[in-house]
Amino acid sequence: MSTYTTGQIAKKANVSVRTIQYYDRKDLLNPATVSEGGRRLYTDHELQQLQLIQLLKSMGLSLTTIKDVLESPNANQVLDSLLVEQTRSLTDQIKASEKRLTLVEQARRSIGDLEMISPNTLTGIETMMESRKKLRTVHITMMTLGVIMDIIEISVIVLWAITGIWYPALIGLIIIIGMATYTVHYYYQRVRYVCPQCHTVFQPPMKSFFFSRHTAKTRKLTCPHCGYHGYCVEVGDWESN
Known part of the structure; x- marks a missing residue:
């Protein structure tokens, strides 16, 4: 019968030596014998x-x-039940994967052969992948600017209500309008849109951008390349600073 040192049995089972030592301390895996020199030796049974x-x-x-299962009087029956259940679970996973x-x-098959995918399609996909980080930065910046504007608005309203002086509110309104204008311009300069039909990446005219219907990740625009009119996917402009 083969014997193994701690390192050898660990290598055989593809685990670390520390794992073997931990199982030993937990009385989960004991060596078959201990040599005169104190080396812990294992056999195929322990493996x-x-x-x-x-x-x-x-x-x-x-x-x-x-540990409880292995030490129970009916360990074989319990193990068999566990393995049957695991077999059933793995079978279900295989079916789901299939x-x-x-x-x-x-x-x-629905999109046809890979050769039929246009370069614009690949460019659009690559653009969306590379621009996620940039777009996230844009959104965080806009949220920050929005919070600042809210703070200014609340502050001037409270000040007006307490003191009755109106001109701080006017100054605050001017500041908010200026910041809102900057925010829209900042947003416009740093986002682009991908046409879902031809996958062209484009920047719409400012008027269309400002007045178009939109969701959190799309905007209803007209593609300048193919003329498609509908919701286009928002991506970050990685060339902007």
Whole structure:
């Protein structure tokens, strides 16, 4: 029968030496013998037990539960039930993955051969991927400016209500209008839109940008390339400063 040192059995089971030592301290995996020099030696039996422990751990069982199972009088029956349940769970996962794979294959067939995807499509996809970080920065900046404007507005209203002096409110209103104008200009200069039909990335005219209907991530615009009129996806302009 083969014997293994702590390092050897750890390598066999693809775990760390510290894991073996921890299991030993928890009385979960004891060595078969201890040499005269104090080396802890394991056999194939302990290797199989270690592999079983790792399997049960991967199934979500705690080490305490695993220890109780292994030490129970009907350990074999309990283990068999656990493995049957794990088999059922894995089978369900495989079926779910197969369904997702079928949907992906259907989606690929629906868009045709990869050679038919235009360079504009690839550019649009790449643009959206690369611009996420930039767009997040734009949104954070706009939120910050919005909070500042809210603070100014509340402050001048409170000051007006307390003192009855109106000109601070007028000054505050002028500041807010100036900041709002800057915010809109800042936003306009730092976002672009992707046409869902031809995937062209474009910047709409300021008038269309300002008055168009929009959601958090889209805006209803007319694509200058293909003439599509509808909701276009917002992306960050990575060339802006």
